[in-house]
Amino acid sequence: MKINQIYLEASFISFIIHASIILYLLGFFYNESKQTSVLSKPIEVNLLFEERVIAKEQVNQTLEPNETKIDNSLSEIIPDKTISFDSFIPTVSLNDLIAEDKLISKESQNNQVEQYSSLIISSIQSAWRKPINIQDGLVCDLRLSINKNGRIINVNLIRSSGNLRFDNSALKAVQRVETFSFFSDIPYSLYNSNFKSVVITFNPT
Numbered sequence: 001m002k003i004n005q006i007y008l009e010a011s012f013i014s015f016i017i018h019a020s021i022i023l024y025l026l027g028f029f030y031n032e033s034k035q036t037s038v039l040s041k042p043i044e045v046n047l048l049f050e051e052r053v054i055a056k057e058q059v060n061q062t063l064e065p066n067e068t069k070i071d072n073s074l075s076e077i078i079p080d081k082t083i084s085f086d087s088f089i090p091t092v093s094l095n096d097l098i099a100e101d102k103l104i105s106k107e108s109q110n111n112q113v114e115q116y117s118s119l120i121i122s123s124i125q126s127a128w129r130k131p132i133n134i135q136d137g138l139v140c141d142l143r144l145s146i147n148k149n150g151r152i153i154n155v156n157l158i159r160s161s162g163n164l165r166f167d168n169s170a171l172k173a174v175q176r177v178e179t180f181s182f183f184s185d186i187p188y189s190l191y192n193s194n195f196k197s198v199v200i201t202f203n204p205t
Contacts, residue, residue, distance in 0.1 A: 112186075113194050119182055120144075120195075125204045128173035131165040138166045139203040142174060146198060148191055150183025158199065170202045 141159035155174045160167050
C-alpha cells in the first residue's frame with residue numbers, strides 16, 4: 001500500500017508539471033495585452049497642403065496691379081525655351097528608302113560583275129601563249145558557254161582578228177583554262193544573267 005501511495009504521489013506531481021508546461025506553451029500564463037496602443041489619446045491632424053494653397057491665394061489677392069504688370073513683363077523678357085527633336089530627324093519617305101536600296105543593290109551587282117569578269121580575262125590571258133612573229137595590237141572576240149560549276153562547255157570565235165595564228169592561240173588559251181574555280185562563289189541569279197554566256201574581247205597585248 002505504501003508503494004502504491006508513493007506511485008500515486010509521483011504520478012500526480014508529474015501530471016502537474018506536464019500540465020503546467022502545456023499551459024505555458026499555450027500562453028495561459030501570458031497576461032500582457034496583445035495589442036498595445038501607441039498613442040494614449042487621439043491627435044488632431046491638419047492638412048498643411050490646404051493651408052499653403054489658401055495662403056498662396058491670399059497672397060495673390062493682396063498683390064497690387066503694378067506688381068502683376070512687373071511679373072508679366074518679366075515673363076515677356078525671359079521666354080520659355082523649348083527644344084524639339086523633330087528638326088533633328090530627317091524626313092525620309094518609304095519610296096526614297098526603296099530607291100536607295102535598289103541603287104545600292106545595283107552598284108553591288110555591278111561591282112561583282114566587274115570583279116568576276118576581270119578574273120575570267122586574267123585566267124585566259126595567263127594561259128595564253130603568244131605565237132612567234134605576229135604583230136601587236138590584234139583583237140578577236142570569243143563567246144564562252146560556261147556551266148554553274150565554272151566548266152567551259154563551248155567556245156566560239158565570233159569576230160576574227162584577221163590573223164589565223166592569233167585566233168587559234170586565243171581559242172587554245174580558253175581550252176587550257178577549261179574550268180574557272182571561282183564560279184562557285186558567284187550567286188546563281190548573277191551567273192544566270194551575266195556569266196552563263198560570256199563574250200570576251202581578247203586583246204592580251
